[in-house]
Amino acid sequence: MSHKTTYRTCPRSGLQFESQAEKLVLANAVAGVIFLLIGGILAIGVVLTRWPTIHWLEASTFYQVLTAHGLDMLVFWIIFFEIAILYFCSSTLLRCRIATPKVAWAAFALMVIGSVMNNVAVYQGGSSVMMTSYVPMMAAPSFYLGLILFAVGALIGCFVFFGTLVVAKREKTYQGSVPLVTFGAITAAIIAVFTIASGAIILIPTWMLSMNWIEHVDPLIYRVIWWAFGHSSQQINVAAHISIWYFVAAVVFGAKPMSERVSRGAFLLYIVFLQLASAHHILSDPGMSTEWKVLNTSYFMYFAVLASMIHGLTIPGAMEVAQRAKGYNKGLFEWLRKAPWGNPSFSGVFISIIGFGFLGGISGVMMGTEQLNMIIHNTIYVPGHFHATVVVGTTLSFMALTYFLIPVLFKRDIINPGLAKWQPYLFGLSMYFFCLVMMGAGTLGVSRRHWDMAFSGAALAYEWPGAAYLMMGLVGIAGIAAIAGGAIYIYLTVGSLLWGKRIAQTKISSEPTPIPVGAPSAAVQTYGSLGFAAPGTFVLAMVFLAAFVLYYFINWKYLSTLWGLS
Amino acid sequence: MSAILPPTERLWWKHPLDRVEGTWIAIAFVWCMIMFFMMIYWHIYGKQNLSTETYKTTTELFASKTQAMVDKYTVRTETDLETPVVAPPPGSDVYMIARLWNFWPILELQNGQTYRLHLSSMDYNHGFSLQPANINIQIVPGYEHVVTVTPNQTGTYSVVCNEFCGIGHHTMVGRIYIKGETGNVP
Ligand code: HEM
Ligand SMILES: [Cu+2]
Ligand SMILES: [Cu+2]
Numbered sequence: 001m002s003h004k005t006t007y008r009t010c011p012r013s014g015l016q017f018e019s020q021a022e023k024l025v026l027a028n029a030v031a032g033v034i035f036l037l038i039g040g041i042l043a044i045g046v047v048l049t050r051w052p053t054i055h056w057l058e059a060s061t062f063y064q065v066l067t068a069h070g071l072d073m074l075v076f077w078i079i080f081f082e083i084a085i086l087y088f089c090s091s092t093l094l095r096c097r098i099a100t101p102k103v104a105w106a107a108f109a110l111m112v113i114g115s116v117m118n119n120v121a122v123y124q125g126g127s128s129v130m131m132t133s134y135v136p137m138m139a140a141p142s143f144y145l146g147l148i149l150f151a152v153g154a155l156i157g158c159f160v161f162f163g164t165l166v167v168a169k170r171e172k173t174y175q176g177s178v179p180l181v182t183f184g185a186i187t188a189a190i191i192a193v194f195t196i197a198s199g200a201i202i203l204i205p206t207w208m209l210s211m212n213w214i215e216h217v218d219p220l221i222y223r224v225i226w227w228a229f230g231h232s233s234q235q236i237n238v239a240a241h242i243s244i245w246y247f248v249a250a251v252v253f254g255a256k257p258m259s260e261r262v263s264r265g266a267f268l269l270y271i272v273f274l275q276l277a278s279a280h281h282i283l284s285d286p287g288m289s290t291e292w293k294v295l296n297t298s299y300f301m302y303f304a305v306l307a308s309m310i311h312g313l314t315i316p317g318a319m320e321v322a323q324r325a326k327g328y329n330k331g332l333f334e335w336l337r338k339a340p341w342g343n344p345s346f347s348g349v350f351i352s353i354i355g356f357g358f359l360g361g362i363s364g365v366m367m368g369t370e371q372l373n374m375i376i377h378n379t380i381y382v383p384g385h386f387h388a389t390v391v392v393g394t395t396l397s398f399m400a401l402t403y404f405l406i407p408v409l410f411k412r413d414i415i416n417p418g419l420a421k422w423q424p425y426l427f428g429l430s431m432y433f434f435c436l437v438m439m440g441a442g443t444l445g446v447s448r449r450h451w452d453m454a455f456s457g458a459a460l461a462y463e464w465p466g467a468a469y470l471m472m473g474l475v476g477i478a479g480i481a482a483i484a485g486g487a488i489y490i491y492l493t494v495g496s497l498l499w500g501k502r503i504a505q506t507k508i509s510s511e512p513t514p515i516p517v518g519a520p521s522a523a524v525q526t527y528g529s530l531g532f533a534a535p536g537t538f539v540l541a542m543v544f545l546a547a548f549v550l551y552y553f554i555n556w557k558y559l560s561t562l563w564g565l566s
Numbered sequence: 567m568s569a570i571l572p573p574t575e576r577l578w579w580k581h582p583l584d585r586v587e588g589t590w591i592a593i594a595f596v597w598c599m600i601m602f603f604m605m606i607y608w609h610i611y612g613k614q615n616l617s618t619e620t621y622k623t624t625t626e627l628f629a630s631k632t633q634a635m636v637d638k639y640t641v642r643t644e645t646d647l648e649t650p651v652v653a654p655p656p657g658s659d660v661y662m663i664a665r666l667w668n669f670w671p672i673l674e675l676q677n678g679q680t681y682r683l684h685l686s687s688m689d690y691n692h693g694f695s696l697q698p699a700n701i702n703i704q705i706v707p708g709y710e711h712v713v714t715v716t717p718n719q720t721g722t723y724s725v726v727c728n729e730f731c732g733i734g735h736h737t738m739v740g741r742i743y744i745k746g747e748t749g750n751v752p
Contacts, residue, residue, distance in 0.1 A: 564716030
């Protein structure tokens with residue numbers, strides 16, 4: 001091989017890092033964490049303003065800060081980190097060099113320029129249009145241009161990922177199929193390509209509108225296409241964090257997927273139905289037909305929901321099977337009781353799985369139901385739901401992965417392992433509560449993106465019930481606790497990177513060591529009871545289903561009491 | 567550690583599935599179908615379905631239709647802004663303009679009667695959030711959305727704008743009075 005590079009084998013994990021890939025993973029992950037830090041600081045302003053008794057910022061500052069919070073968190077933090085994950089899942093897991101490192105650095109540079117440009121536009125004022133930037137409300141041209149440059153960079157990153165898969169195949173660093181985790185990453189990357197294309201279709205004309213090069217972008221068409229981008233990108237996050245769940249199950253428990261067929265099939269369902277479901281953001285809009293709404297919002301017929309329900313079973317199921325194989329075989333839940341609750345990679349992932357399913361999943365399906373959407377559309381229920389998916393689900397999983405990566409990728413010991421042990425609980429559980437009370441306030445009708453629930457200065461003010469004020473106060477308290485949890489994560493990550501004890505590296509070579517071929521093994525285990533390999537997980541799944549069914553029909557019942565609408 | 571290693575059985579799509587997985591997939595699939603058909607069922611038997619009747623419109627056209635209704639059916643004015651309170655007859659077309667930063671005019675409707683409520687915006691996106699009932703509908707400029715409504719309770723309802731529409735967003739509140747027999751009308 002003519003490519004001059006080196007490969008390092010990590011003494012702790014046995015993973016092998018190619019030197020260029022390693023630097024790229026590190027750079028993208030660190031850029032992500034910096035945006036998480038900025039977004040977290042902005043969250044203080046958001047949450048202390050929405051806490052009615054504090055009501056901290058001026059209206060204009062609040063909307064500016066909220067715009068930046070949404071973009072820095074949902075777009076920049078998550079996508080930088082996802083690019084790091086893509087490089088990791090291709091180059092590191094397949095033990096090959098990364099394709100075209102120079103192009104990958106150019107992509108990184110574009111993403112940095114774009115994200116900074118967009119942030120500067122927001123802080124200059126005049127671009128407080130929220131991350132959705134619905135036309136005809138216009139931001140500065142650099143707001144859109146920054147997003148476009150960032151998206152182009154991310155798209156190039158996806159192609160470097162695909163290129164790396166080709167390199168691995170051609171240089172035969174593995175045999176047979178790619179690992180399941182890499183398969184999940186491929187799912188995420190394929191969805192990303194479709195998503196970014198939709199983003200370009202709508203953001204480029206909007207940028208041209210802001211430059212006065214074109215006259216008009218239709219507000220309704222904007223919403224439909226923007227959400228084809230905005231929604232599908234959530235599907236990227238889901239594919240990415242589910243891959244991490246499988247990853248952590250593998251490294252913490254040595255768990256193998258219960259069935260590769262089922263898990264991969266579920267990822268395939270995501271790909272097939274990915275372009276749907278943008279409708280659930282426009283269910284209460286004029287213009288679109290009922291048939292389209294019903295088919296689209298349900299991902300044809302809830303097939304992507306089916307896929308998520310499958311992953312929700314197979315991941316804890318794989319953990320259970322692995323634990324039972326180790327002898328934790330008593331009763332239904334010994335495997336769970338004896339899980340490594342002090343390992344933040346595990347506790348983070350477990351809190352993420354439960355919160356994503358119970359809080360994010362159930363509320364998401366409820367609000368994505370065509371008629372039920374009318375009882376929560378644009379209320380603070382919506383941020384309640386998506387903080388459960390994108391914070392408890394995605395962000396917490398990325399945090400859990402970071403605790404694994406600090407020794408392995410940063411080559412440092414975690415500076416304060418005692419604190420790391422607690423961080424997922426503080427962040428995750430306060431976020432659970434935060435999401436619940438936001439959903440509570442939303443159920444009472446409180447609006448999202450709203451500076452003053454007392455409507456000061458309004459000619460015809462409305463008086464929210466006391467319970468709504470109470471809920472929003474609790475949002476404030478829980479939000480501050482979650483921000484503290486986030487700050488600890490940043491402290492541990494950055495602190496370990498700078499001051500953690502170095503871990504000596506000995507095994508460095510100029511050639512990759514191919515992945516050894518494993519011996520085939522029996523796929524189905526013989527532990528468990530009732531002929532079930534994972535009876536405990538099955539019971540948990542039934543509890544989940546019961547909660548789901550109950551909550552779903554309660555909302556129909558409520559809907560039936562409202563004004564007649566037809 | 568096989569989720570991060572290539573599957574040892576090369577034909578992964580021929581892997582057997584465990585009984586736990588098979589059972590759960592079957593249950594989850596049935597639940598997904600129930601949820602899907604529930605939406606269709608409600609369209610046939612339910613009483614709360616959002617209309618999709620929509621027309622392209624312009625600010626001038628929509629404003630003039632609203633003005634015509636106001637000229638005909640105003641019963642009094644309220645607030646310092648002298649916002650007209652309009653009481654059109656049951657069954658008729660009623661209009662509500664959303665604009666920076668108010669809903670105009672105030673409507674006075676009869677409980678248990680059906681109206682064709684036309685919504686449109688003069689500028690940005692706005693949100694029609696009827697409180698305390700908590701019915702939420704998006705209002706998009708350039709589009710006239712006709713929603714058939716049948717109020718089922720008397721009282722004073724507020725219309726809160728819940729789509730961000732600029733610095734005065736929090737002052738954008740409108741009103742609908744529902745008159746008639748008190749209490750619920752079936
Ligand atoms: C760490 C603690 C966090 C707190 C306390 C917090 C708080 C909030 C609150 C209260 C809102 C709603 C404001 C409103 O609609 O009036 C909000 C909006 C939002 N948050 Fe967070 N957040 C946190 C972390 C995150 C993270 C990690 C993400 C993404 C990964 C995120 C993404 C968003 C987005 C996308 C919005 C919507 C912005 C919009 O409406 O345009 N947040 N946040
Ligand atoms: Cu408004
Ligand atoms: Cu508004």
